Amino acid sequence: MTQIDEARAAMADIRATEQRLSQRMQWPFWRHLLPGMAFGALMFGQTLDHAASILIAFGVTIAGVLIMNRDRERDGLFVSGFAGNRARWVSIVLLVMAVGGILYVRYGIAAPQAQQPVFWVLLAVTVAGGTAFSYLWQHVYQRELRGKEP
Amino acid sequence: MIGAIDTVLHAPARLQIAAVLARVDEVEFATLRDIIEVSDSVLSKHLSALGEAGYVTLRKAAQDGRQRTWAAFTPKGARAFRAHLAALQALVDSAQAALG
Numbered sequence: 001m002t003q004i005d006e007a008r009a010a011m012a013d014i015r016a017t018e019q020r021l022s023q024r025m026q027w028p029f030w031r032h033l034l035p036g037m038a039f040g041a042l043m044f045g046q047t048l049d050h051a052a053s054i055l056i057a058f059g060v061t062i063a064g065v066l067i068m069n070r071d072r073e074r075d076g077l078f079v080s081g082f083a084g085n086r087a088r089w090v091s092i093v094l095l096v097m098a099v100g101g102i103l104y105v106r107y108g109i110a111a112p113q114a115q116q117p118v119f120w121v122l123l124a125v126t127v128a129g130g131t132a133f134s135y136l137w138q139h140v141y142q143r144e145l146r147g148k149e150p
Numbered sequence: 151m152i153g154a155i156d157t158v159l160h161a162p163a164r165l166q167i168a169a170v171l172a173r174v175d176e177v178e179f180a181t182l183r184d185i186i187e188v189s190d191s192v193l194s195k196h197l198s199a200l201g202e203a204g205y206v207t208l209r210k211a212a213q214d215g216r217q218r219t220w221a222a223f224t225p226k227g228a229r230a231f232r233a234h235l236a237a238l239q240a241l242v243d244s245a246q247a248a249l250g
Contacts, residue, residue: 007241013162014235017169020185072220073213076181077174145173 015147022145024075027138034067036130039098043126046106047113079141087141094133101126154237156230158203163188164196168231171206171223179219197221205230 038060045056072078081091101122105113113119159168166186170177177185183193197219200206205227209220223231 004241004245007238008245010162010165010238011242013166014169017166017185018173020187021170021173024181024185072176072178076178078176079174083173083175 018145018147022142024077025079025138025142025145027134031067032134032138033127033131034063035094035134036127036132038063039102039130040123040127042098043102043105043123046102047111047119081137083141085144087137087144090133090137090140094130094137098126098130154233154240156234156237158200158205159231159234161196163192164200165234167193167196167200167221168205168223168227168234171221172228172231176209176220176222179221182221200227203227203230 041056041060045053048056068078081094082088105119105122109116109119109122159165163186167182170182170185179190179193179197183190186193188196197206197208201208204224207222207224209222210217211220212218
């Protein structure tokens with residue numbers, strides 16, 4: 001076998017391994033819903049007083065740790081949202097949009113925010129958008145593992 | 151093979167282990183064994199070799215009353231895999247260029 005044949009065989013092995021890994025990266029709906037719910041909770045926290053807002057942020061952090069542990073137990077592996085190339089950008093866009101929305105609720109909507117219809121629209125968009133972005137992230141990550149452009 | 155090829159990663163099983171580790175933050179021993187499709191002893195041997203080279207860190211953690219081993223790339227391992235992959239790709243590209 002020549003060096004080039006060996007290199008070709010090695011690249012084929014890597015692709016086959018990545019495809020087997022991609023088959024394991026399937027989250028159920030409720031798992032995709034969690035990022036949306038987390039950002040929604042943080043946004044809702046902005047309508048409450050300072051102590052309640054901090055308490056919600058603390059609760060979301062604890063929930064994040066529990067989700068990571070569940071991922072490890074269920075899947076036998078852990079992939080952060082910042083893995084992958086294009087998939088990483090999906091996470092960054094989601095994070096920027098969610099933080100932007102949360103800051104807008106805090107500083108851009110007159111208090112009490114919970115009495116403004118725009119707040120509830122923004123909250124619904126955040127929960128639905130966070131869930132949709134989680135699905136998108138999985139799709140893009142799987143495409144990367146299968147060696148296809150998204 | 152050419153000089154840029156990493157001899158630690160050259161073995162097919164080690165290359166497959168590296169391919170998984172490059173795509174995840176951390177993977178459990180049994181999951182890695184199922185993906186790579188090797189026996190426990192073969193995986194253990196290759197993980198030890200990768201650990202000795204400083205490419206992989208191994209961590210023990212209790213889960214469901216059992217000790218489980220988790221593997222992750224070190225920054226050195228991730229860099230070595232990227233360089234190895236680039237060397238393999240260069241070889242394949244040079245062959246294609248030669249064919250015209």
